[in-house]
Amino acid sequence: MKRDIKGISRDLDDRRNNDIVYKKDKLFKMFNEDPDLKDVLGVLEPKPLNEYLDVDNPTEEELKIRQEIIEYNEKIKHDQIVPFLKLNGLQKEVLNFVMFDVRDDGVDYYNDTMKKQYIEVMCVVHEDDMETEYGIVRTDLLDYIVRDLLCWTNALGFQVVLEEDRPYILDADYYSRRMRFAIKTPNLVNKHMGRNNKYDSFKF
Amino acid sequence: MITLDMYQSMLNVKGKNLSQVRQYNSAMVMNTTFIGDIGYKRVYILDKNEGWRYEDAKYSKHATPSILKDAVDYYLQFRPRIHYPVGTYVFIPNDEDYEIGFEDYEPTDPFKDENFDVNKLWMIVGKNDANEFVRYNIIKCNWNFRWIARINGENKIFNIWGSVRNANSYTSGVWDADYSTALDNVTNAWIPDTYLLYEDDLYNYNLCDSRYLRHEHRFMLTHNKLDPKVYTVTKVQDLVPQGIIKLTLKQDELDEVRDNVDLMLCNYYNGSGEIVTKQESHIDDTARSYLWSAIVDEDGILQRNRTQDKVLHIAKISYFNVEFFLKNKLQDLNAEWRIDYNGESDLSDEEIEHLCNLLVMRQIDKTTISIKPAKTNKLIGEKFILSVQDSNGDYASSVELEVQK
Structure with a gap:
């Protein structure tokens, strides 16, 4: 058997290459496009720019204020929907996050073409920001939105089932709720190739 | 002619025994030569009963700086038999001039006076109980601590001058947990226990009651408004020495919704962005x-x-x-x-x-x-x-x- 490794050509931008990449991409879009998730996460709206009295001749004060607003709008840009279970570095402001990842955990006992896959979602909230204007704890409200989006959905291929939903203390400053959704999915890299590796060539 | 009786009578005036007589005489010498000492300063000090007043004092410091502490020891010595409690504020002239800035008058609230100079503001933090010529340890006040506390159902702004001290914090400044990284830095602060020192008179002297500084209160301890450093009170030790409250402060994050960076006040707004303190209103028709x-x-x-x-x-x-x-x-x-x-x-x-x-x-x-x-x-x-x-x-x-x- 020869394996033509040098001739490998991949389109790394194609999300469908790998089911984990595909599902995480779908989840990321799903969370970002939800109209309420970012609001409950406390994603700050950028400040509107100040108006110049004379558009062609703004004063120094007006330009200074405009620059401060632009800097502020840059500063508040944070990735609060994170596609892995780790916050990078020091979070110096009070921020909340939804983190998620996908893991495969075993194949089916009778049919190893099917595997059990888990989607782990953590809603991480800073202790100073636990209260929402609704009087509902922020972790619970985020939990509701995530479950509303994912529970029993077929958007990721097979049906997603919520298996676990528990509170979790991360450290002195953060609390979270951690959800685990299970999905049974084919254990295949490429559905057209089935249980074969495409680089295995049986030419001699 | 001086008789033995005359000599004994004179000694009895000065003390019941020779030791007391000697102490009396040395106090008299100290008193007479007090303003001749190179360390003499005319200080402005807050007395419980008389309010702010001028006092004679000698200022000295420990000769050898210690690398084990964050400051050299400074001392203040008053005239014999004159004492002030630990925690007392005192203005001491520095090398720039001989006076403290309001020598022609005696302001009842020097903190609000236009000539107020924080570089001359000190605080008594210890008493050296010597046999004679008692000296007081003093440290410079270097920060105005401002916080909001609730009294009788109303939120009010408190402020008190005190000293930020170094604390040994053998960490890198951050702590990595399983999923997140958090700030891990501590510092210390010393403030006077104003109610213990002045009781209800503290309101006459426009001081704030430091008993309303409690755990979880937050301060902005920073000169940098672009990246303010916020600290939370995690330890309050107000027993020893009497008159000083020692605080341990742990670094916290700035809350962009609740904290007011311009006023350097934490928790100025509530979660909805409303100011928590009550504002008095008097409408001006013009x-x-x-x-x-x-x-x-x-x-x-x-x-x-x-x-x-x-x-x-x-x-x-x-x-x-x-x-x-x-x-x-x-x-x-x-x-x-x-x-x-x-x-x-x-x-x-x-x-x-x-x-x-x-x-x-x-x-x-x-x-x-x-x-x-x-x-x-x-x-x-x-x-x-x-x-x-x-x-x-x-x-x-x-x-x-x-x-x-």
Whole structure:
């Protein structure tokens, strides 16, 4: 058997290459496009720019204020929907996050073409920001939105089932709720190739 | 002729035994030569009974600096038999001039005086119980601690001068947990126990009661307004030495919603962006204020809404701007906003508070705010009053708003 490794050509931008990449991409879009998730996460709206009295001749004060607003709008840009279970570095402001990842955990006992896959979602909230204007704890409200989006959905291929939903203390400053959704999915890299590796060539 | 009896009578005046006589004589010498010493300073000190007064003192420091501590020991010695409690504020002239800045008068509140110089403000932190010529340890006050505390149901701003000290913190400054990284830094602070020292007289001297500084209170200890450093009180030791409260402070994050960086006050706003302290109002008839609604155009620029919109929509942001005029001249003032319920009177206080909390207010700049009603149908049809005034209460305006879908 020869394996033509040098001739490998991949389109790394194609999300469908790998089911984990595909599902995480779908989840990321799903969370970002939800109209309420970012609001409950406390994603700050950028400040509107100040108006110049004379558009062609703004004063120094007006330009200074405009620059401060632009800097502020840059500063508040944070990735609060994170596609892995780790916050990078020091979070110096009070921020909340939804983190998620996908893991495969075993194949089916009778049919190893099917595997059990888990989607782990953590809603991480800073202790100073636990209260929402609704009087509902922020972790619970985020939990509701995530479950509303994912529970029993077929958007990721097979049906997603919520298996676990528990509170979790991360450290002195953060609390979270951690959800685990299970999905049974084919254990295949490429559905057209089935249980074969495409680089295995049986030419001699 | 001096007789033995005369000599004995003289000695009896000065003391019951020879030791006391010698102490009396040496105190007399100290008193007489006091202002001749090179370390002599005329200090301004706060006495419990007499208020601020001038006092003679000798200023000295430990000759050899210690690398084990964060400061050299400084001492103050008063005339014989003159004592002040630990925790007392004292102004001491430095090498720049012989006086403390208000030598021609005696201000009753030197902290608010225009000649106040923090570089001359010290605090007594220890007493050396020597046999004679008692010396006091003093440290320089280097920070004005400001915080908000609740008294009788009202939030008030407190401030007290004290000293930020170094604390041994054998960490890198951050701590890595399983999923996150947190700040891990401590520092110390010493402040006087004002109620122990002055009791109710502290209000006569315009001091704040330091007993209202408790665990979880937060300060901004920083000169950097671009990246302010915030600390939380985690330990309060007020027993020993009597008169000084020692605080341990752990670094915390800035809360962009609740903390006011311009005023260097933490927890100035509540979660909805409203100022938590009560503002006194006294409307001035010559002052005018105009409250406008504003919209953001397609270029992202905020512009006044000429149609004066009085409607809020759920889950949508509305902007409001105020202008303060005095005799037709635009004033540069900070606006303070407030939302009150103006609907059915048969709702309970908790229900009204809940409805008001559903309107999330955010300060955009000195005179502009945004309001975003929460995404709930409960708000549809409800009416609120949005009011604004300046920090002195000279200007005031209000408008009724109704929430629609």
